[in-house]
Amino acid sequence: MPRSFPIASIKGTAVRLHWTFVLVLALITLIVLISNGALAAAQVFLLVSLVFVCVVLHEFGHITVARQFGIETPEVILLPMGGLAKLQRIPSDPRQELAIAIAGPAVNFALFALLILFLGRWPDWGTLAGLAQGEINFVEQLAIFNLVVGLFNLLPAFPMDGGRIFRALLAFAMPHHKATRIAARVGQALAVVLGVVGLMAGNVVLAAIAVFVFLAATSEANLEKIRHAIGGTPVRNVMVTGQAQFLVTDHIGKAADAILASDNEEFPVLELDGRLAGFVLRADVLESIGDAGPEASICTIMRTDLPVVSLQHRAEKVAETIAGGAPIVGVIDSRGRFAGLVNWRNLLDALAIDEALRQQHRNRQTRFPL
Template sequence: MPRSIPVATLRGTVIRFHWTFVLFISAALVAALLTSGPAASGTLLALITAMFLCIILHEFGHITAARLFGIPTPEIMLLPIGGLAKLRRIPLEPKEELAIAVAGPLVSFVLFAGLILILGRQPDWEAIPTFNQDQFNLVEQLAVFNLAVGLFNLIPAFPMDGGRILRAMLAVNLPRPRATWIAARIGQAIAILIAGLGLFAGNPILAVIGVFIFFAAQSEARIDAMRNAIGGVSIGQVMVADRPRLKVSDPLLNAADLILHSDYEEIPVIEMDGALAGFLLRTDLDDAIVQFGPASTVRQAMQKDVPKMAVQSQADKAADMIEAGASAVGVIDRNGHFEGLVTKSTLLDALGVNSAMWPDHDALSHKPFEEQLKA
């Protein structure tokens, strides 16, 4: 099964189903069919479809706000725990991040208010978790769902909107790295409470959500520290230039041999004139061979819409792109020819050098990587 399935494109943003989302929906429908019959399964399908339409609207709240600040939004990924709008770059201005983060929950609260007006009464809170067929009301269920989504996303922990709202508010008076560090630690403390509550209450889903939030907060802090460590240097100083390359006309079997005999997660794919065409990801290889056949070319399997930066560009911009969801950033010269690439691991290497050279300070107070290179 592919990692994700594109299902629609809306206003230039691709909506994708992650494979875990497809698995989750399938399992839920089969369980409802076996335990309660076809009618219950159909009702559940209608409810899940409506819920995820609301999630898409929530994510388009973020997207609309991001576009007001000139930030492209290439895709939305739907996961079992909700949606994720991927931005081409992370907003660094507090007011921009605050506006984008608030927009999603605001949409959910507006949907809640509109559905309550349609319902014409307060929801029956006791009927919601039971999914009683005799008392089922789609409008009522959706109203409570949107209220829950809006409130849950205001929890001040990454990757929820509340974590970004907290960081934006702290960044008004603090340096962004310090604001991120504080917000991440608060988020991790909340994650521990959520996981502990899930274990105490015998709710494994809540425990898993707590663990997910904990590591997401940790990742957010590391990426921001990474950006701080490489501030001021060009991307050419942190890129990897000696990565093996594939041509667009190479057969997938050649690509399989190259990837399987290395530990690389992404291989740059080059046009015949030397221009960067895209990246072939290890995670896409098996699916591509099954879908297109081993004799097909790399062009058919590669990711074409990849971020590119000029070799003179600032490296922290690449960190923004990777934080926003890019697996790698291609580095090109003024003629568009491939020079190298930057991944999360290469940036973490820069952070590691920074930590090694300044062991007496934490990542938030390191001298910029540019000063290290001059030393």
């Protein structure tokens, strides 16, 4: 089963549904169908669909402002916990990050205001209790949803918009990497509080959100460490060059043989003249060889949505691209021929080496103080 599949494309941004979203939507609809009948199930299905239309609008609030700063967004993925807009890069300018982060909740608050005007009064929170019985009031419940999502996203914790707003505000007074470290720690502390409250209240959803927030804050902190550590390092210093390579004319069977002798997860696929055509994943090879057979063309499983940078680029640009959602980044030479690949693991290795060298330098200063 694919992780996500496209349902629309809006101004160059693909809107994709994660398979878990489809599963949750189907389960909710089935439960309501069994307990309250077909009409209630249809209404709940429509309500959930409208909720995620609001989520898409939230994400396109970010995307629209990001485009004003020259930052494109290849795709938006809809997950059970919300949407994820994969920006090509995270701006280091705090003014840009602040504007992009605010845009999402602003959309929710604008939708809330419009729905309130249409409703003609403040929403009754008691209508939420009727959802369990299949009682739907679309305008009222959508208004409450947008208000809650807008406020929840203002929490100062990654990956919520509030975490990015908090970092942007801090970055006006300190370097970006220090602002990220502080914002990440605040996010982790908030996640711990949410987790404790969730466990004490027996709220599994809140506890799950807490775990997600904690991991996201940790990931953001690690990314900023990488960006700060590698700085102006040339991309050639962090790329991998020793992996097996395939031609577009090769078969899946050849790829299957090659992965047995390697622990790499990604493999480049080249045109006959050496230009990079795409890449294949180990998981895709193992999954497809039983279905399509070893004689099937490798092009049938090749992925072509591969960001590419030249050898002259800095590694920081690659880190930003991977942070935006790209699993790997291809590196080409001045003639457009394949030179290497960079993935998240390479960047973590670069960070580990940098931290080890910094520790060695600190140890030397301690032993031989000036």
